[in-house]
Amino acid sequence: xxxxxxxEDVRDVPLLNIANVLTMVRIALVPVFAVALFVDSGxxxxxxxxxAAAFATAAITDRYDGQLARNRGLVTDFGxxxxxxxxxxxxxxxxxxxxxxxxxxxxxxxxxxxxxxxxTVLRLVVVRRGVIPASRGGKLKTVxxxxxxxxxxxxxxxxxxxxxxxxxxxxxxAVVLTVVTGAHYIYRAAVLGRRRSx
Numbered sequence: 001x002x003x004x005x006x007x008e009d010v011r012d013v014p015l016l017n018i019a020n021v022l023t024m025v026r027i028a029l030v031p032v033f034a035v036a037l038f039v040d041s042g043x044x045x046x047x048x049x050x051x052a053a054a055f056a057t058a059a060i061t062d063r064y065d066g067q068l069a070r071n072r073g074l075v076t077d078f079g080x081x082x083x084x085x086x087x088x089x090x091x092x093x094x095x096x097x098x099x100x101x102x103x104x105x106x107x108x109x110x111x112x113x114x115x116x117x118x119x120t121v122l123r124l125v126v127v128r129r130g131v132i133p134a135s136r137g138g139k140l141k142t143v144x145x146x147x148x149x150x151x152x153x154x155x156x157x158x159x160x161x162x163x164x165x166x167x168x169x170x171x172x173x174a175v176v177l178t179v180v181t182g183a184h185y186i187y188r189a190a191v192l193g194r195r196r197s198x
Contacts, residue, residue, distance in 0.1 A: 022061040026086045029058040034093050042101040048155040055153055058090050059146045094149045103152050115182040126189045141177040148174040
């Protein structure tokens with residue numbers, strides 16, 4: 001029997017709602033962030049601060065758009081599709097930009113992007129068998145990634161010679177969490193697949 005009430009509720013959710021607007025703001029901030037980061041080949045303190053502000057604002061919208069959508073019943077198919085795209089665009093642009101400017105080693109960018117894109121593809125495959133909820137480790141990984149990237153964007157080298165090491169250490173933790181949580185997700189997906197096949 002089809003739950004007509006829930007189907008109508010989903011259809012009645014307006015496409016232009018606060019959650020989707022925040023997602024679109026995040027997408028719009030990505031090119032703003034990229035341009036600010038590359039001004040004067042990343043050497044301008046002021047523009048690095050502008051880039052950091054744009055990145056932080058985008059990261060904050062990521063924290064609240066999904067929460068608002070769930071709490072206020074504003075979940076839409078548009079949001080489900082565009083929200084993860086906005087996340088990957090922001091993180092990917094930041095990592096690639098920092099590597100192009102030689103602030104971040106390319107191997108770090110490659111490890112993180114391969115993990116993120118690989119898990120995204122795996123989710124699309126696994127969703128037919130069931131949904132694997134985000135783990136605490138996965139959420140912690142995201143937070144540490146954002147903090148680490150933010151530290152690299154900030155012109156810390158102009159404040160004190162030891163401060164860039166704070167960014168290196170935080171990014172090291174982020175890489176470890178990225179790899180460990182990625183492996184754990186693959187394990188959970190394999191377990192789910194076995195259970196469904198049985």
